[in-house]
């Protein structure tokens with residue numbers, strides 16, 4: 001089932017951990033519509049510019065989210081967020097491109113190590129029913145704990 005011209009529901013709900021645990025991870029209709037808005041307004045423009053977007057994690061139902069230790073308030077659980085990468089492109093560069101070109105709610109450069117282009121990933125969310133906050137953060141692990149600082153780190 002296509003959510004937008006180049007993104008399917010299947011790739012937005014896929015989880016290898018979920019598959020292994022036998023979790024079907026199917027979104028309710030409002031969450032499916034939120035995924036569609038995320039695809040249309042964020043993922044499609046990125047794909048149009050770079051030709052490909054890899055979705056590492058999109059929707060997480062409550063069961064899957066608990067299993068992967070996600071925050072209960074995670075926008076992944078609402079279908080509003082995806083963790084993405086582009087092969088061959090530094091995740092820091094991807095985050096800065098999104099910051100410069102797109103409307104989004106929250107943009108987080110996660111676990112990125114400058115100098116190691118493939119390290120980390122980009123978390124991006126989009127709200128279709130409420131105003132988008134346009135908030136940028138960088139997340140790094142400090143003493144075993146995910147720590148957030150404002151802005152996209154250079």
Ligand SMILES: [Zn+2]
Pocket residue numbers: 076081082083123124
């Ligand atoms: Zn995420």
